[in-house]
Amino acid sequence: MKKILICLLLLLAAMAGGCAADSSKTTAAAPAAAAQASQTAPDFSFAYLDGTKASLTQLRGKPVFLNFWATWCPPCVGEMPHFNAVYPRYKDKINFLAVSLDDNMQEAAAFIQQQGYSFPVGYGNVNDLAGKYDIQGIPTSLLLDADGKIIASKIGAMTETELEAFLQKAL
Amino acid sequence: MVKRKLVQFLTALLYNGNLPGFWQGRLWQGSSKSVCLPGLNCYSCPGALGACPVGALQSSLSGVFLRVPFYVIGTLLLFGLLLGRLICGWACPFGLVQELLYKLPTPKLQRTAFTARLARFKYLIAIVFVLLLPIVYYLLTGTGVPAFCKFLCPAGTLEAALPLAAVNAKLRGSLGVLFSWKLLLLLVILTASVGIYRPFCRFLCPLGALYGLFNRISLFGVKVDAAKCIHCDACMRTCLMDCRQAGDRECIACGECRSVCPTDAISLGKKF
Numbered sequence: 001m002k003k004i005l006i007c008l009l010l011l012l013a014a015m016a017g018g019c020a021a022d023s024s025k026t027t028a029a030a031p032a033a034a035a036q037a038s039q040t041a042p043d044f045s046f047a048y049l050d051g052t053k054a055s056l057t058q059l060r061g062k063p064v065f066l067n068f069w070a071t072w073c074p075p076c077v078g079e080m081p082h083f084n085a086v087y088p089r090y091k092d093k094i095n096f097l098a099v100s101l102d103d104n105m106q107e108a109a110a111f112i113q114q115q116g117y118s119f120p121v122g123y124g125n126v127n128d129l130a131g132k133y134d135i136q137g138i139p140t141s142l143l144l145d146a147d148g149k150i151i152a153s154k155i156g157a158m159t160e161t162e163l164e165a166f167l168q169k170a171l
Numbered sequence: 172m173v174k175r176k177l178v179q180f181l182t183a184l185l186y187n188g189n190l191p192g193f194w195q196g197r198l199w200q201g202s203s204k205s206v207c208l209p210g211l212n213c214y215s216c217p218g219a220l221g222a223c224p225v226g227a228l229q230s231s232l233s234g235v236f237l238r239v240p241f242y243v244i245g246t247l248l249l250f251g252l253l254l255g256r257l258i259c260g261w262a263c264p265f266g267l268v269q270e271l272l273y274k275l276p277t278p279k280l281q282r283t284a285f286t287a288r289l290a291r292f293k294y295l296i297a298i299v300f301v302l303l304l305p306i307v308y309y310l311l312t313g314t315g316v317p318a319f320c321k322f323l324c325p326a327g328t329l330e331a332a333l334p335l336a337a338v339n340a341k342l343r344g345s346l347g348v349l350f351s352w353k354l355l356l357l358l359v360i361l362t363a364s365v366g367i368y369r370p371f372c373r374f375l376c377p378l379g380a381l382y383g384l385f386n387r388i389s390l391f392g393v394k395v396d397a398a399k400c401i402h403c404d405a406c407m408r409t410c411l412m413d414c415r416q417a418g419d420r421e422c423i424a425c426g427e428c429r430s431v432c433p434t435d436a437i438s439l440g441k442k443f
Contacts, residue, residue: 072234074314111235130200136335136342137215156345 040148041066042132046099046122049109054122057148059095063170064144067098068124068135071111075157076139080117082160087119090167101126101138143170175261175425183264186210187218187330196338207246209254210263211378213324215331224250225301225324225378229317232305237315247381255389256382259372260423265326266372272364280367282413289374290413290421296323297377319377321349325357326371368411372423383420392442393418393426399436406432 041064045055056064067083069076080098087096096119100108105123112121129135133142136155143152143166152169186208189199198204199220208221224247231240250258259266273279280286296319304318320327332350336343363370372379386392395417406417406428414421417428417437426439 070234071236072230074233074308074316077235077314107236127200134197136196136198136339153341154345155341 039150041142041144041150043148044124044129044132046097046124047105049105049112049121049123056097059097060146060148062093062095062146063151064095064097064142064148065090065167065170066142066144067096068101068129068133068138068140069098070101070138071107072102073138077111079139079157079159079163080115082158082163083119084115084117085160086163086167091119094167094170096120097122099124099129101129101135141166143167145170176267178261179264179267179270182210182262183267186212186221186264187216188220189218192217192219193334194338196335196342207243209250209258211265211324211326211376212263213320213327213331215327215335217331217334219330223326226317226320226327228301229305229320232302232309232315233317235314237306237309251382251385251389253390254382255386255392255424256379256420256422257389257392257424258382259376259379260425263372265329266369266423268329268361269364269369269371272361273366273368275365277365282368282411286367286373287413287415292374293376293380296375297380301377322353323356323375325353325360328353328357329361369423373413373421379423386418386420386422390441390443392424392439393422393428394438394440394442396436396438399434401434401436403433406437 041056043055043057045053047053056066069080071077083096083098090096098119098121100121100123102108102123108121108123133140139155139157141154141158142150145151152166154166158166191197192199196217198215198217201220203220204214204222206221207224207227208219209224211225212219212221212223214222214226224243227243228240228247231238231243254262300319300323305315308318309315328350332346332353336346336350360371360375367373407414409428409431410417410422411425411427412421412423418424424439429435429437429439
């Protein structure tokens with residue numbers, strides 16, 4: 001019995017130790033509150049799947065549809081055909097950017113290429129973005145105005161009708 | 172068994188030590204989240220400091236690329252070989268919730284041959300929902316789905332969906348039929364827990380099913396001294412799980428049987 005207790009307590013202490021070392025993460029989430037409606041979307045760097053580096057502020061001048069997704073997330077990949085369907089109708093009025101939070105860019109690139117999607121896809125740093133945007137789950141979509149202010153946000157996958165209604169808020 | 176309750180409470184607290192997450196409605200994002208906890212504890216619980224092993228296993232079978240989760244399998248093997256289902260009895264927050272509900276003074280459904288048969292159901296759940304369905308989804312649609320987490324897991328509903336939805340209006344707005352189904356399932360399990368000892372653990376839990384396979388060979392757990400045992404079955408009359416003998420694959424090493432053994436043949440601790 002004592003050995004079991006000691007074993008469990010050591011396990012718990014190891015976990016607690018590991019988490020204490022990570023205590024900054026509790027406060028690190030706080031600035032993410034900035035990523036709320038009517039606030040300016042935090043800037044971040046990303047790479048398009050062809051390797052071109054860019055940042056969110058470079059998309060200003062037109063509203064931005066910003067989506068966070070990953071290949072391991074079934075609802076994320078489930079709504080992508082809708083992005084692809086509406087993109088030709090909206091691309092002149094709204095910049096699209098679907099940012100992959102995968103472990104590596106190759107998986108995202110392979111998937112997008114395999115599906116033949118035409119909307120712009122980027123690859124971002126998950127730790128940076130999760131903190132800046134307070135991403136609590138994916139897919140998370142945001143709509144920004146031409147100045148980068150957040151107009152609307154949505155957690156969860158959208159149907160094509162819901163997506164169109166979401167995009168209309170920027171027009 | 173005060174010590175066991177204390178360990179269960181401490182474990183629940185340490186698994187979910189990000190307490191501000193509950194009222195902020197935010198998940199812990201530290202690197203400890205990439206570490207698998209021994210017990211069933213939802214990754215998306217606002218307090219969770221680590222990952223659920225079943226969730227991590229499911230995650231590898233989700234999405235458009237299936238992966239062999241070497242780390243998760245290794246972690247499960249390690250926990251299984253070290254502790255087996257002792258983890259269920261001592262280090263599972265959802266087991267604790269069920270045990271506390273069972274303490275309510277109501278008539279109790281005793282274990283029977285039927286419940287013993289029903290205990291095999293969790294192996295079917297493990298095979299179908301944790302392993303087969305994600306792969307079937309992948310083969311049919313090109314996208315694997317974490318079927319157990321998505322369709323069944325009541326711990327996820329209790330520990331993640333409810334606390335997050337309580338403080339996050341956007342999440343509340345996105346709840347649909349699936350949430351209603353999982354809430355119903357949770358309510359059924361919690362209600363059943365008042366009259367049936369740990370029904371989820373006994374009949375449904377895939378993690379318990381897996382750890383149970385290690386019970387005979389785990390380093391720590393319940394051990395019966397064959398030389399002292401007089402086969403009086405006093406231990407089995409006390410057992411609330413569906414064990415046929417102390418320490419078998421249904422045993423969660425709660426240790427209750429030790430106190431009734433007339434020959435002190437049952438021990439709890441290091442077995443080898």
